[in-house]
Amino acid sequence: MSNTTGSGSRRLLGRLRQTLAEPGEGQERLDRIVKLIAEEMATHVCSIYLFRDAETLELCATEGLKAAAVHETRMRMGEGLVGRVAQLAKPINTANAPAERGFRYMPETGEEIYSAFLGVPIQRLGERLGVLVVQSREARAYSEDDLYALEVVAMVLAEMAELGAFIGEGAALAARHQQPxxxxxxxxxxxxxxxxxxxxxxRVVVTNPFADDAEAELHRLREAVDALRVSVDEMLISAPLGDGDQREVLEAYRMFANSKGWLRRMEEDISRGLSAEAAVEKEQSTARARLQQVPDAYLRERLQDLDDLSNRLLRLLTGQGRDTGAxxxxxxxxxxxxxxxxxxxxxxxxxxxxxxxxxxxxxxxxxxxxxxxxxxxxxxxxxxxxxxxxxxxxxxxxxxxxxxxxxxxxxxxxxxxxxxQAEAMQRYASIRDKPATATCGVTIGLHMNAGLMADLPSLDGSGAEGVGLFRTELQFLIRNHVPRRGELAALYARVLDAAGDKRVAFRTLDIGSDKVLPYMKRLDEPNPALGWRAIRVGLDKPGVMRMQLQALIRAARGRPLTVMFPFVAQFEEYKAARQALLDEINREEKLGHVLPSKLEIGAMLETPSLAFAPKQFFDMADFISIGGNDLKQFFFAADRENEMVRRRYDTLNVSFLTFLEQIVRRCAESNVHLSFCGEDAGRPIEALCFAAMGLRNLSMRPASIGPVKNMIRRTSIAEARAVIDQAIENGDQSVRPAIMEWLRGNWA
Incomplete structure (x- = not known):
């Protein structure tokens, strides 16, 4: 196979470039390509298999196998040697194909006379498009030069497919970026x-994978790599000295950017006929393929670093990317x-x-x-x-x-x-200023969730009676440093100004789990949702919590102040957090600062354990807000990030509604104000059922207030409760079918 030495690769790419430049439809081009490869590599067979769907490969062009098999021979991912190449996303090179594990004989192709097999994946940045195969009668392994040449051709095929080179009547490939x-x-x-x-x-699109002038391409690559190294060094210099994690990441970046092996491989690709961009992308595709196969999290992160560096390098070479001015x-x-x-x-x-x-x-x-x-x-x-x-x-x-x-x-x-939806919104606007009073006379308080100053105009526009949850972590998440007390006090004051005489419940900093501050060391926790988060962080790191509580007190400036602590799991946590706030009130009084005219201190009930807290907790709390999103996932032991289980359990499950009713009862015994906050509160059917279980205050996104109010005003909460009770008596797992049937009958 002397034709596939370095100079042979350049000749093969040169002929491939000429072939692709010739006029013709997609299928005609593919037919010319397999013929060309078979000639240049002096092999008996060259075939191209492409994905028809995510799991099915189809023979789309061949030189050497039976022509009648084209578009007739198909195989599943992992089936036969071709299917294994696609599944593994790496080459298979064997001198005796029939003896290989997984070999499958396709009688319609006439391939039984071919022993040697070399297959490489056709892929672009981890996206699998198909498999390129050469076969020979004699039993021998293909050389490293043969393998390299075929990989380069496969990469060019992927690039040209991206550019629509194989589109047309009878085309083997559907038009990229044109199909629904x-x-x-x-x-x-x-x-x-x-x-x-x-x-x-x-995305960076490589418009010309071929090198017109190898020396010029090498010069372009080296200049771009030098610029990349300088930019990484500058990032490292500007990184905060105390941020060890960030410096560690940037050091890994610098290590890859200065890797001689990475640069050498790209230079070799250019010497064999690829453009600088195509050489970078070839190495990037290899890294992406390896990334998908590596089980070790640390190695995956390192390969991700290399992937990101490749993107930076491609932007430098092409001028494409986020700064294109699109x-x-x-x-x-x-x-x-x-x-x-x-x-x-x-x-x-x-x-x-x-x-x-x-x-x-x-x-x-x-x-x-x-x-x-x-x-x-x-x-x-x-x-x-x-x-x-x-x-x-x-x-x-x-x-x-x-x-x-x-x-x-x-x-x-x-x-x-x-x-x-727009028509419904017009209907909701007509009831904006009316109370959410059901036909049976029960009124439900509807409040909105917020987290930005930009949310506050919705307070009047949505018809909300107040802010049931103001998330305070956004001001911490969007900065590269801890915000100053004065900054927070000014922001919270503007929130209260915008709310006027309407109540605003400020939730203290809820970080941890997947909400990690940029300047906070990330902990490697096996289950972050059940880990060091929210009030646990606040009590363990009291400095930040004290600063935030001081900012809230100063923002009130003699107005009412409502503060609630997130993710409280037991009475002692609430007592400690409450005392911290009272200590700050005493401190502010000693400093001569104006105190809030009224202080409400509450907790978010997001863990089932808090529902079983001693009566003293319910007596001490001024209010309790059920954090429905977390409470539901912990109640059902179903991770809300996991698509396999998050939809498995219905919010209107009898067990969950009965549990909510128990919380309602315990709050009523202590005369403590109770609300439900979360996505489910903003769903009309769920909101109606919560009201039927005794909840009288709901907090939701502003856009949900209209639909929920409309539902409540059109129905009887007492009748809804009777329907729920009957479903429970019948042994139904969820009350949803019974409620839906009842509503259809009422509104028919």
Whole structure:
């Protein structure tokens, strides 16, 4: 196989470039490519298998196998040697294919006479497109040069597929970035939105994988690598001296940026005919493939570092990326792998929706999205690979679904849904200033959740009676340092100013779990949701909690102040936190500062244990707010981040409603004010059932107040309770079917 030495690789790429430049449809090009590779590598067979769907490979072109097998031979992922190459995302090279584990004979291809087999994955940045195979009659392994040549060709095929080189009548590949794609993700923030894609970090597209002048490409690569190293050094110099974790990450960056092996491999790729960009991406694709196979978390992070560095290098080489000046559309839907709270706040309310590949329902991004009332879908796998700036996109935050480049029928149905919602919002506006009084005469207090000053205008517009939860952690999350007491006092004062005479319940700092401060050392906890978080952090690190409590007292300036402590699991925690606040009140009084005219101190009931606290707890608390999101996941032992279990348990499960009723009863015995705060409070059916179980105050996102008020005003809470009691007596697992049937009968 002398043709596939370094000079042979350049010749193969050169001929491939000429072939791709010739006119022709997609299938015709693929046919020419397999013929060319077979000739250049002096092998009997060359075949291209491409994915028809996520699990099925199809023979799309061949030189040497039976022509009738093209588009007829198909196999599942992992099936046969070709399927194993696709599954493992790495080459298989064997002199005796029939003896290999997993070999499967396809009689329609006529391949039984071929012994030697070399297959390499066709992939781009971890996205599997297919498999490129060469075969020979004689039993011998292909050389390292053969393997390298085939990998380079596979990489070029992936790039050209990205650019639409194989599109046309009878094409083997569907048009990339032109077809409709649907994604099923996780609900991060409810709401629906139609708009156009705006990529937080636009993908770099390599438009020319071939090197016109190898020396010039080597010079471009070395210049870009030098610039990359300088930028990493500058980041390291500017990193805070005390931030050991950040410095450790940047040191790893610098190690990779100065890796001689990384640079040498890219230089070799260029010497064999690739452009500088294609050489970087070839190494990046290799790192991505390894990333998917590595079980060790530390090694995965290091490979992620290399992946990020490759992206930086590609941006330097191409001038593409987030600084391209791509104009934001009038109706932007932000698409990103992940995003920090500061970056998201910088976009502000200009966004119609947000779609992330990563993140969590309790992440910084989700918190900000909820504060801004922007529909959010997370875990939309591979959307940053599929989406391009300007693509039309539909986001359904109520279903956790995303439609990219939707078909007309999908678009029409989605617009009908939005129109119906808009019509409903007009109805809700007409009852904005009316109480949420049911037909049986029971009135429910409806309050809103907030976390930003920008939320406060919704207080009047939504018809909320007050702020049932003001999240204070956002001001800590968006900074690179602990905010000063004066800054917080000024912010909290503005919140109270904006609320006027309406009650605002400030929740103290709720950090930990997946809400880690940028300047706080991240703990490697096996189960962060059950770990060192919220009030546990506050009591263990009293300095920050004291500073925040002082800021709240000073912000009140003689007005009423309501403070609640999050994630209280036992009476002693509440007593300690309450005493800390009272100590600060005494201290402020001694300093001669104006004290709040009225002080309410409460707790969030988010753990089942607190429902069974001694009666003294309920007697001591001024109010209790049920934190429904956490309480539900702990009650059912079902992680709300886990799609396999989070939908398994219904909020209207009889056991959960009975548990809520027990909390209502205990609060009533001590005459303590009780509310329910969380996503479920903003769902009309759930809100009605909570009211039927005795809850008289609900706190939710502003947009939910109208629908919930509309539901309550149209129904009888007493009748709803009778329906629930009958469902319980019948032994139903959930009261939802009975309630839905009753509502349909009432509203028919």
């Amino acid at each position: 794609v649907a994604f099923r993700g996780t609900i991060g923030q409810e709401g629906t939105a139609e708009g156009h894609v705006y990529l937080h970090e636009p 104009e934001m559309p009038d109706d932007p839907i932000l698409v990103a792998r992940n995003i920090g709270p500061g970056e998201l706040l910088a976009y502000g309310r200009s966004l119609r929706g947000i779609v992330l590949e990563e993140g969590s329902v309790g992440s910084h991004a989700a918190i900000v999205a909820r504060a801004l009332a922007i529909p959010l879908v997370i875990h939309a796998r591979r959307i940053t690979t599929e989406a391009l700036n300007g693509d039309r996109i539909l986001v359904d935050g109520e279903q956790g679904s995303v439609h990219l480049r939707p078909e007309d029928t999908v678009l029409s149905a989605f617009r009908d849904k939005i129109a119906m």
